[in-house]
Amino acid sequence: MGVVNVTPDSFSDGGRFFDADKAIAHALQMAAEGADVLDVGGESTRPGAAPIDAEEELRRVAPVLDALCKQTDAPVSIDTSKAAVARAALDAGAEIINDVTAMTSDPDMLPLAAESACGVCLMHMRGTPRTMQKEPVYDDVVAEVIEYLRDRRDAAMSAGVMQKRIALDPGIGFGKTLQHNLQLLTNIDRLHSLGCPVLVGHSRKRFIAELIERWGDSSAAEPGTTVQPPPDRLPGTIAAALSLARRGVQIIRVHDVAAVRRALLIFQTTGGLL
Secondary structure, eight states, X not given: OEEEEOOXXXXXXXXXXXXXXXXXXXXXXHHHTTOSOEEEXXXXXXXXXXXXXHHHHHHHHHHHHHHHHHHOOSOEEEEOSOHHHHHHHXXXXXXXXXXXXXXXXXXXXXXXXXXXXXXXXXXXXXXXXXXXXXXXXXSSHHHHHHHHHHHHHHHHHHTTXXXXXXXXXXXXXXXXXXXXXHHHHXXXXXXXXXXXXXXXXXXXXXXXXXXXXXXXXXXXXXXXXXXXXXXXXXXXXHHHHHHHHHTTOOEXXXXXXXXXXXXXXXXXXXXXXX
């Protein structure tokens, strides 16, 4: 899943693709590089991000969605928690709703997903993007995330969404400390018990820079930065992607499609995947 941020304040690219034409060109390049899904988002969910209204979100993503649905065969996903934005995206040809609130923030989202028979990605997040990194606490982060995702899966199915159309995301970096993220990644196999494809979005995230910093690499990004990350997050992104693929994660959401896809293909060709 290739990430298409149409935002001025993304943690990963610093707004490089806020212009619609640049975002379209970037997404088409990712499709050419082998992205299986293009995930378009118009509202930043980085730590501390302020919310925007549906009108502004639609203004950002509408031209991008329209162009991608016409110019590529890759399925398009809309990264939003607002039913009005999701409906417009589906009308434009998008096939998946990727909701970081697991369809809890808008009561119209689950009925929309059921009536449209679209794909659904449900993610775990503690709090909101503005508050989620303020000392998150869990007794057992893996068990609690699994229980939450089970409840949201069941709510979606009760609303009429078919189980085979649901993917579940543990929400790496969303209301989790470094240790929480590592516990989730090293126990990712346990999410398969929920019977849905697992989606993980670990790409370029702060925990990678924190690990490198812990190991004494002075080139690592400063924790909390919101500008484009330095290249040293790419090796960590690739390494985690290989680990996730090795343990059966079906959807890996990344910014660097070409590099990660090539690494996965070589890993598979040399016997790295089961």
